[in-house]
Amino acid sequence: MLSMLSRIVAALSVPLLAALILLVVKVWAQDGAQPGSLSEIAVSDDVQMLELEPSLFHPEYADMAAGFAPRRLVYIVQDTEGVVRGRLKVSMSVAAAEGELHRELVKEYAYPFVGRSRVVVEGLSLAPVECSLKLYDLQSGPIPDGARPAETWVAEYYYDLVAVSIEAEDVGTFFSFRHPMKAYDLEELYLLFSQLAVERFPRLSVLLVTAPFRYRNYAVLIERLGRETIYAADAEKHVCEHLRLAFSDSTQEFFVETLPPHRVVKFTAGQLTYTLIEDDTAYEE
Numbered sequence: 357m358l359s360m361l362s363r364i365v366a367a368l369s370v371p372l373l374a375a376l377i378l379l380v381v382k383v384w385a386q387d388g389a390q391p392g393s394l395s396e397i398a399v400s401d402d403v404q405m406l407e408l409e410p411s412l413f414h415p416e417y418a419d420m421a422a423g424f425a426p427r428r429l430v431y432i433v434q435d436t437e438g439v440v441r442g443r444l445k446v447s448m449s450v451a452a453a454e455g456e457l458h459r460e461l462v463k464e465y466a467y468p469f470v471g472r473s474r475v476v477v478e479g480l481s482l483a484p485v486e487c488s489l490k491l492y493d494l495q496s497g498p499i500p501d502g503a504r505p506a507e508t509w510v511a512e513y514y515y516d517l518v519a520v521s522i523e524a525e526d527v528g529t530f531f532s533f534r535h536p537m538k539a540y541d542l543e544e545l546y547l548l549f550s551q552l553a554v555e556r557f558p559r560l561s562v563l564l565v566t567a568p569f570r571y572r573n574y575a576v577l578i579e580r581l582g583r584e585t586i587y588a589a590d591a592e593k594h595v596c597e598h599l600r601l602a603f604s605d606s607t608q609e610f611f612v613e614t615l616p617p618h619r620v621v622k623f624t625a626g627q628l629t630y631t632l633i634e635d636d637t638a639y640e641e
Contacts, residue, residue: 410480421457427446428445430443442497446463448461459477460474466498472490483538483540487511535564540564541567554610555614558580578599581598586622595613599612606626608623
């Protein structure tokens with residue numbers, strides 16, 4: 357189990373931006389917060405807490421009862437040498453649970469591991485409800501129908517507590533830790549940047565993020581770098597809003613279309629780059 361997890365963590369880890377070190381930090385000092393402790397960036401006139409309000413939703417994602425635009429996209433996965441290593445399939449849709457409509461994001465990885473993640477968040481507040489990760493003992497994808505995962509990780513959110521259960525080889529493990537209020541799950545960042553008007557974010561802002569499978573809370577510095585024109589793997593030219601996210605132990609970048617359908621055209625995680633190659637939104641279940 358640990359060897360597979362270490363592969364995931366290594367794929368998502370890169371050195372921190374030097375500029376982040378210059379910012380004033382303070383420790384989230386609530387009793388019982390450790391070891392999932394949080395280093396918060398001090399808010400100033402230049403750095404604001406990012407408020408994710410319902411008014412930020414793009415029109416096609418605002419109404420979940422009617423008019424919500426589900427999407428299914430495919431990305432190629434490249435390493436630092438530009439070599440294509442695999443594909444990532446992403447889908448966004450509406451999920452019904454306990455009489456309420458939630459937003460759902462599913463990712464199916466074929467590299468750096470073979471697995472499927474799923475995160476469910478509340479419809480308006482975007483607060484995480486549940487996140488799961490299934491890892492398969494396969495060399496490459498896609499995942500065969502009926503295949504049994506080698507490991508299953510499930511995180512459930514309760515007020516200011518996240519409870520994580522792990523099942524592997526018929527052995528179960530459980531742990532929990534506290535997270536700050538108004539924190540978002542690490543896996544839902546793609547959903548946030550796809551469905552919200554990122555061009556209206558402050559130039560510098562901080563978002564609280566919980567990574568339940570890393571046993572960590574983060575204060576993420578989000579820098580909006582402005583518009584850039586890039587080519588995706590679909591050979592189309594896209595005008596995008598460029599976001600750079602600085603964690604305490606890694607960085608990520610997102611390039612989001614400024615025009616509808618506001619897709620994430622490219623994003624990075626650790627040593628890997630994910631670039632849009634197919635839009636399979638017009639699909640049938």
